Amino acid sequence: MSHDRLADLSRRLPELRLLTAPADLEHYGRDWTRRWTPAPLAIALPVSVEEVQAIVRWANEQAVAIVPSGGRTGLSGGAVAANGELVLSLERMQRVLGFDAVDRTLTVQAGMILQHVHDAARQHGLIYPVDFAARGSCSIGGNIATNAGGIRVIRYGNTREWIAGLKVVAGNGELLELNRGLVKNSSGYDFRQLLVGSEGTLGIVVEATLKLTDPPPPSQVMLLALPDMDALMQVFALFRARLELQAFEFFTDHALRHVLAHGAQRAIDGDHPYYVVTEFDAADERQQEAALAVFEQALEQGWVSDGVIAQSEAQAAALWRLREGITESLAPRRPYKNDIAVRVGAVPAFLHEMQALLARKYPRAEVIWFGHIGDGNLHINVLRPDDLAEAAFIEQCEHVTHLLADTLQRHGGSISAEHGIGLVKRAYLDSTRDAAEIALMRGVRKVFDPRGILNPGKLFADD
Numbered sequence: 467m468s469h470d471r472l473a474d475l476s477r478r479l480p481e482l483r484l485l486t487a488p489a490d491l492e493h494y495g496r497d498w499t500r501r502w503t504p505a506p507l508a509i510a511l512p513v514s515v516e517e518v519q520a521i522v523r524w525a526n527e528q529a530v531a532i533v534p535s536g537g538r539t540g541l542s543g544g545a546v547a548a549n550g551e552l553v554l555s556l557e558r559m560q561r562v563l564g565f566d567a568v569d570r571t572l573t574v575q576a577g578m579i580l581q582h583v584h585d586a587a588r589q590h591g592l593i594y595p596v597d598f599a600a601r602g603s604c605s606i607g608g609n610i611a612t613n614a615g616g617i618r619v620i621r622y623g624n625t626r627e628w629i630a631g632l633k634v635v636a637g638n639g640e641l642l643e644l645n646r647g648l649v650k651n652s653s654g655y656d657f658r659q660l661l662v663g664s665e666g667t668l669g670i671v672v673e674a675t676l677k678l679t680d681p682p683p684p685s686q687v688m689l690l691a692l693p694d695m696d697a698l699m700q701v702f703a704l705f706r707a708r709l710e711l712q713a714f715e716f717f718t719d720h721a722l723r724h725v726l727a728h729g730a731q732r733a734i735d736g737d738h739p740y741y742v743v744t745e746f747d748a749a750d751e752r753q754q755e756a757a758l759a760v761f762e763q764a765l766e767q768g769w770v771s772d773g774v775i776a777q778s779e780a781q782a783a784a785l786w787r788l789r790e791g792i793t794e795s796l797a798p799r800r801p802y803k804n805d806i807a808v809r810v811g812a813v814p815a816f817l818h819e820m821q822a823l824l825a826r827k828y829p830r831a832e833v834i835w836f837g838h839i840g841d842g843n844l845h846i847n848v849l850r851p852d853d854l855a856e857a858a859f860i861e862q863c864e865h866v867t868h869l870l871a872d873t874l875q876r877h878g879g880s881i882s883a884e885h886g887i888g889l890v891k892r893a894y895l896d897s898t899r900d901a902a903e904i905a906l907m908r909g910v911r912k913v914f915d916p917r918g919i920l921n922p923g924k925l926f927a928d929d
């Protein structure tokens with residue numbers, strides 16, 4: 467049956483590259499979650515918008531599900547193909563299509579790797595400011611589909627802010643040109659923004675026109691050690707009020723231990739429960755002195771126990787590695803990930819409540835906190851104890867995620883801040899969106915993808 471289907475697709479599109487070797491199915495069928503066994507039908511590697519449209523039309527006729535696939539660095543299972551789906555990888559669509567110096571936009575194919583987008587923007591003396599550790603592997607299409615955040619949101623916002631236009635192949639195969647790079651466009655619903663964060667369930671992003679901006683002024687990077695969470699919030703308020711922050715990221719001593727074991731260099735001696743890596747404008751002496759003054763004030767208040775300022779680009783990179791290396795250092799342990807958001811002001815109360823809950827429910831598990839504290843976005847990773855079976859561990863984690871979802875509901879937060887719902891959090895969507903909203907979301911999906919062929923089972927549990 468599957469052989470006949472693929473033969474039909476090949477007859478229809480003789481030029482299309484299709485992969486079916488077991489190693490390819492394995493490689494393209496999973497993302498960074500590594501929790502599901504890959505089992506795609508095949509991998510399609512189109513090179514043009516027309517090919518993507520033809521594949522989507524064929525999939526509608528044959529009732530074959532499609533999993534849109536970028537760099538598969540996703541952490542929510544959104545790009546997982548475990549049920550005989552056709553993986554539609556954008557990896558052969560990586561060209562820059564145009565740069566507009568007046569509009570300051572860059573138009574690219576959606577498979578382009580984020581780092582290459584950064585490089586292309588720099589060639590024009592500008593930057594594309596969305597940035598995070600997966601930059602070398604994730605694609606701009608995947609970033610758009612997840613509304614990716616990262617380490618510069620505090621300054622520049624999420625991916626959503628940087629999209630001037632999109633070309634999208636909808637679930638019915640139609641090509642949509644959304645917003646066409648316009649700055650102003652008050653002509654009805656903004657489908658461009660609807661597509662951002664839609665996790666491949668409404669359409670396949672094939673091209674994007676990205677806004678660019680001026681590079682930030684020269685900056686300094688500082689690592690701070692802190693005694694407790696309340697101090698962390700005080701330091702954040704102080705630094706935000708007095709400095710021009712580019713980033714303000716936190717992690718715990720547990721996280722640090724894993725990064726150090728993974729080859730990073732310790733930068734502050736002693737044991738401290740919390741750390742912050744912060745980057746701020748330091749273009750001139752005045753700004754550098756202001757940074758020292760706020761650091762000293764935080765020290766005097768007892769909010770900071772120790773700190774270092776990078777004296778070179780290499781040192782700045784070493785400090786950043788302590789934060790950015792966490793995901794990779796934990797990956798071999800396949801952590802159970804939570805990626806939650808609350809209002810920044812609600813962080814301390816939420817954290818205290820969650821820490822007490824987790825200590826009660828996971829007395830033996832290692833719980834690792836880190837994240838984008840300045841955005842109210844906390845990553846809570848749980849590591850399986852060696853003597854607990856995987857299935858029992860997941861069951862326990864899911865039970866705790868229900869409690870987490872309840873706590874979030876009370877604090878008005880979200881079960882996913884930036885990774886997306888995917889497979890991992892689909893059972894908890896209703897903790898973040900109410901029934902009326904979910905009904906509308908399903909209705910929208912029906913309009914864009916009437917036969918439900920795009921990423922079924924992602925986002926909605928009973929798709």
Ligand code: FAD
Nearest residue numbers: 536537538539540544598605607608609611615616666671
């Ligand atoms: P994939 O994993 O391939 O796909 C993700 C989702 O997008 C899937 O649902 C997929 O179906 C859909 N999709 C992919 N391409 C398209 C397309 N062209 N059209 C429609 N749908 C599509 N995320 C953050 O937000 N902030 C971080 O700080 C961050 N740090 C990370 C650090 C590391 C080390 C790693 C491994 C991941 C990190 N992530 C982070 C998560 C991940 O990198 C992002 O979610 C990223 O946006 C995924 O891009 P991708 O190309 O790998 O997408």
Ligand code: MLT
Nearest residue numbers: 541599790793805837845
């Ligand atoms: C991060 O902030 O490092 C990422 O979102 C990745 C993760 O949560 O592991």
Ligand code: ZN
Nearest residue numbers: 616837845884
């Ligand atoms: Zn993150």
